[in-house]
Amino acid sequence: MPNRIPVVEKILSANDRLAAENRARFDAAGVFAINIMASPGAGKTSLIEKTVAALKDRLRIGMINGDIATSFDADRAAAAGAAAVQINTGGDCHLDAVMLQSALPQLDLSALDLVIVENVGNLVCPAEFALGTHKSILVASIPEGDDKPYKYPGMYRGVDAVVINKIDLLPYVPFRLDFFKKGIEALNPGVTQFELSCRTGEGLEPWLNWLLAQA
Amino acid sequence: MPNRIPVVEKILSANDRLAAENRARFDAAGVFAINIMASPGAGKTSLIEKTVAALKDRLRIGMINGDIATSFDADRAAAAGAAAVQINTGGDCHLDAVMLQSALPQLDLSALDLVIVENVGNLVCPAEFALGTHKSILVASIPEGDDKPYKYPGMYRGVDAVVINKIDLLPYVPFRLDFFKKGIEALNPGVTQFELSCRTGEGLEPWLNWLLAQA
Numbered sequence: 001m002p003n004r005i006p007v008v009e010k011i012l013s014a015n016d017r018l019a020a021e022n023r024a025r026f027d028a029a030g031v032f033a034i035n036i037m038a039s040p041g042a043g044k045t046s047l048i049e050k051t052v053a054a055l056k057d058r059l060r061i062g063m064i065n066g067d068i069a070t071s072f073d074a075d076r077a078a079a080a081g082a083a084a085v086q087i088n089t090g091g092d093c094h095l096d097a098v099m100l101q102s103a104l105p106q107l108d109l110s111a112l113d114l115v116i117v118e119n120v121g122n123l124v125c126p127a128e129f130a131l132g133t134h135k136s137i138l139v140a141s142i143p144e145g146d147d148k149p150y151k152y153p154g155m156y157r158g159v160d161a162v163v164i165n166k167i168d169l170l171p172y173v174p175f176r177l178d179f180f181k182k183g184i185e186a187l188n189p190g191v192t193q194f195e196l197s198c199r200t201g202e203g204l205e206p207w208l209n210w211l212l213a214q215a
Numbered sequence: 216m217p218n219r220i221p222v223v224e225k226i227l228s229a230n231d232r233l234a235a236e237n238r239a240r241f242d243a244a245g246v247f248a249i250n251i252m253a254s255p256g257a258g259k260t261s262l263i264e265k266t267v268a269a270l271k272d273r274l275r276i277g278m279i280n281g282d283i284a285t286s287f288d289a290d291r292a293a294a295a296g297a298a299a300v301q302i303n304t305g306g307d308c309h310l311d312a313v314m315l316q317s318a319l320p321q322l323d324l325s326a327l328d329l330v331i332v333e334n335v336g337n338l339v340c341p342a343e344f345a346l347g348t349h350k351s352i353l354v355a356s357i358p359e360g361d362d363k364p365y366k367y368p369g370m371y372r373g374v375d376a377v378v379i380n381k382i383d384l385l386p387y388v389p390f391r392l393d394f395f396k397k398g399i400e401a402l403n404p405g406v407t408q409f410e411l412s413c414r415t416g417e418g419l420e421p422w423l424n425w426l427l428a429q430a
Contacts, residue, residue, distance in 0.1 A: 039255040040338045040367060041359025068339065070365045091369060093308065093339035121366070122339055123255045124283065124308035143358035143381065144256025150285045151336070152255060154306060166358065172387055173414070199388070 015129055018097035022104065022132025029109035031062075032215040033117065035095075035131050037155065038139035039148075040121030043165040045073040046198035047139055047207075048116055052080040054208050059113040059215055064103050066095040066120050073118055082116070083107055094125040097132055114215045123152040127159075135160040135214065142166040146176045149183030156184055161192040163207060168197040230344055233312035237319065237347025244324035246277075247430040248332065250310075250346050252370065253354035254363075255336030258380040260288040261413035262354055262422075263331055267295040269423050274328040274430055279318050281310040281335050288333055297331070298322055309340035312347055329430045338367040342374075350375040350429065357381040361391045364398030371399055376407040378422060383412040 026033045038044045045065075052061050063077040063084045074086040085106045087099050100117065107115065117133055119126040138159040140148060143166060149156040156162070162184055170177075184191060192210065196203030241248045253259045260280075267276050278297040280289040281304055289301035300321045302314050315332065322330065332348055334341040353374040355363060358381060364371040371377070377399055385392075399406060407425065411418030 039336070039359075040363055041254060041356075067366055069368050070362070072362055072365065091339075093337070120339065121254070122308070122337060124306075124335065124337055125340070141256075141358065143356065143384065144254075147285075147287050148255055150287065151282055153284050169358065169384065169387060172384060 015097045018101055019130040019132035022097055022100055023134070025104060025109065026115065026132065026134070029112070031109050031112050031115050033115040033133040034211075035117045035119060035126075035133040035136045036139060037119045037123075037126045037136065037159070038121060039123050039141070039144055042121070042139045042141040042144060043198050044118050044121070044139050045076050047163060047165065048073075048077050048082075048118060049080045050198050050201070050204055051116070051208065051211065052077060052082045054204065055114075055212065056081040058212065060111060062107045062109075062112040062115045063118065064100065064107070064115065065118045066099065068092070068120060077116075077118075083112070089120060093120055093122050094129055095119050095131060096129040100131045114211070123148070123155050127155040127157075137161045137163060139163045139165050140180075142169045142175050143173050146180040147183075149180065149187055153187050156187045159188065159191065161194065161210070162188075164193065164195045165198055167195050167203065168200045230312045233316050234345040234347035237312055237315055238349070240319060240324065241330065241347065241349070244327070246324050246327050246330050248330040248348040248350075249426075250332045250334060250341075250348040250351045251354060252334045252338075252341045252351065252374070253336060254338050254356070254359055257336070257354045257356040257359060258413050259333050259336070259354050260291050262378060262380065263288075263292050263297075263333060264295045265413050265416070265419055266331070266423065266426065267292060267297045269419065270329075270427065271296040273427065275326055277322040277324075277327040277330045278333065279315065279322070279330065280333045281314065283307070283335060292331075292333075298327070304335060308335055308337050309344055310334050310346060311344040315346045329426070338363070338370050342370040342372075352376045352378060354378045354380050355395075357384045357390050358388050361395040362398075364395065364402055368402050372402045374403065374406065376409065376425070377403075379408065379410045380413055382410050382418065383415045
């Protein structure tokens with residue numbers, strides 16, 4: 001009797017299958033896509049505003065914004081010069097690949113180089129749903145406190161880059177940058193990091209250059 | 216043939232049933248219980264630290280802390296003088312009545328006047344799960360930005376009080392207090408509000424007095 005050799009394959013979840021389809025659409029159009037995640041108010045929209053304003057003459061940028069309610073963020077991205085689409089999740093605490101897939105036809109991907117997806121402000125749930133973007137970016141912020149990597153490990157573990165925003169507030173809040181970075185390093189060794197202030201513009205250049213090198 | 220009169224009752228969800236059981240346990244023990252919710256880093260733990268330190272000679276305080284990982288917050292509450300219990304949700308983005316119910320036996324309710332439940336840092340999901348506490352408190356913070364009531368209406372709509380923390384940062388960040396308050400008022404008219412800074416201590420008295428008047 002022949003031995004049976006179990007073949008273990010990763011069975012893709014429905015979300016992962018749709019994420020792969022989204023990725024294929026981005027790739028077919030030659031579009032580089034990023035998924036920006038953060039706590040509420042860490043500065044996702046400000047980073048997108050600054051990025052679009054700085055790069056709009058070099059990259060054709062589209063923006064898909066996920067929010068529980070309002071189109072405030074898509075409006076801000078559009079004002080900065082991006083083609084912007086709003087997804088209102090109607091209560092859902094994260095974007096998933098289905099929502100992104102239904103939003104994609106509203107953007108002409110063939111006319112874009114970079115698509116920025118702004119997720120719902122949440123340090124937990126968005127980390128669990130692949131969207132099909134090429135890179136995931138976490139925006140952290142100084143006033144959130146230096147313990148966040150330790151308390152939200154799933155988010156810090158899964159991202160390709162961490163943008164530490166609001167460094168202009170370092171003099172005014174207790175924040176141990178070394179403790180914070182030690183937490184990141186333990187969860188996601190060698191992950192790309194940027195320290196900047198969207199408000200003052202300090203530190204934006206390395207982030208913009210990194211993005212240009214990928215897109 | 217008799218007319219059939221449909222009797223429509225609210226069918227309690229499993230979570231709501233357990234929340235009612237939790238409430239009954241608090242009431243039987245003469246304990247006032249509050250559920251503190253916020254974005255990551257808005258200052259839930261700082262508010263609890265300051266509250267425990269200020270009131271520990273007048274109220275016997277127990278604290279139940281929900282976090283994805285670590286016992287940092289329960290440690291801080293214990294250091295401030297509370298009987299502290301940690302719930303690690305192991306990835307879950309909110310506390311629910313089941314988790315609270317399984318933590319309650321670790322506190323001697325008969326020896327307490329006030330139980331403070333610190334929820335997972337999240338402006339979306341915790342609003343959907345009643346715990347059985349008497350009051351829900353939202354901690355907002357200035358650096359999160361003034362658009363949060365508009366973008367996270369479910370959370371702002373459901374709470375009994377809003378504590379606006381980090382007012383010491385008002386000079387350093389763009390924040391329209393009137394726009395923020397207009398959003399709160401539209402969602403939750405007349406809700407109790409406090410403006411304070413856990414860091415400087417400014418504005419803590421009204422919050423402490425409100426709590427004392429309830430507990």
